[in-house]
Amino acid sequence: MLDFINRVLGRESGGSKEIAKERLRLVLVHDRASVSPQLLQALKTDLIQVISKYMDIDEKAMEVTLDSNERQVALVASIPVKSMKRATRTPAVSI
Amino acid sequence: MGEVIVVTSGKGGVGKTTTTANLGAGLALMGRRVALVDADIGLRNLDVVLGLENRIVYDITDVTGGHCRLRQALIKDKRFEGLFLLPAAQTKDKTAVSPEQMKALCAELKEEFDFVIIDCPAGIEQGFKNAIAGAEKAIVVTTPEVAAVRDADRVIGLLEAAELRDPKLIINRIRPRMVRAGDMMSIEDIVDILAVDLLGVIPEDEMVVISTNRGEPIVQDEHSRSGQAYRNIARRILGEQVPLMNLDEGGFLARLWRRMIRG
Ligand SMILES: Nc1ncnc2c1ncn2[C@@H]1O[C@H](COP(=O)(O)OP(=O)(O)O)[C@@H](O)[C@H]1O
Ligand SMILES: [Mg+2]
Secondary structure, eight states: OOOOOOOOTTTTOOOOOHHHHHHHHHHHHHHHHHHHHHHHHHHHHHHHHHTTTTTEETTTEEEEEEESSOOEEEEEEOOOOOOOOOOGGGGTOOO | OOOEEEEEOOOSSSSSSHHHHHHHHHHHHTTHHHHHHHHTTOOOOOHHHOOGGGGGOOOOOHHHTTHHHHHHHOOOOOOOTTEEEEEOEEEEESSSSHHHHHHHHHHHHHHHSSSEEOOSSSSSSSSHHHHHTOEEEEEEEOSSHHHHHHHHHHHHHHHHHHHOOOOOOOOOOEEHHHHHTTTTTOOOHHHHHHHHHHEEEOOOOHHHHHHHHHTOOGGGTTTTTHHHHHHHHHHHHHTTTOOOOOOOOOOOHHHHHHHHHOO
């Protein structure tokens, strides 16, 4: 009913708050991410630890960045692999 | 020993000064001794909102510069027993006071007052840093808009970085009808996004504009919803558990009735 009245009166039919929330969400991902290079460094350190279980990586050449466009923010990691470890040493495999 | 609370927001025009004035007057009405500090140097406002603009002799820079004693610069509000204002300087800029001077000032004030409430300028630069320097607690004011909430988020991060933990949130100018129509972010939406404790909610209310025109804090208006909201917040600051008020403004007749009894 309210919807109907709104339409008759030519008002927007509501729901702009969802747009506001989505825009706010995106803008805050950017803001919060750009605030701390320390966070990125901590993430890098953790990544090195995990990935080293599976392969030898070139830590110095490793790059971790947050890539953002209007729609989303992506975590982009470029991690050169020096050599793979043997499959038998993969922690998940049990013989 | 009193408590030093800074009222901040990042964005301008969201209701920091209105909130500082009304919480100060509200706490004074509840029998507390309150000093309000206008830290918006260069853009003096709090004096006008409180209706005390004609009584200013000295300002905050006169105190920090040693031109007068703190007591001489404090303006006593004759309507509210226990309420005092330390005005900002109008002709100086934000660097006229240093964070160290602000700290010393707050330390001196809290010896004598139950509450020291600091009205922070907009922005996150020197004026903001000065205003928070002497504070132990922070209230962040926002409105249900993307830009205001975004700035509030930024300020909350800066407050935490400055060791002002657990800031409390006030959401101002909420319009229940728009929230119901899905055209304004709700209290829950905002609290969810900012992830801080809610101290209170103040509805959009033209009585705020009217009372500000007169220089009379709305908190003393028994019939207004925003006045009630401010009284509730003052009680929460004093440690009382007060539920959020029902924000439904009722139908046309209820609004008309409230207008009539207000006179
Ligand atoms: N709840 C409210 N309803 C209506 N108008 C309000 C409300 N709160 C604040 N205002 C108005 O908004 C304007 C900005 O408020 P102010 O307290 O000066 O903000 P700030 O100090 O954050 O810049 C003022 O004109 C004030 O009267
Ligand atoms: Mg202000």
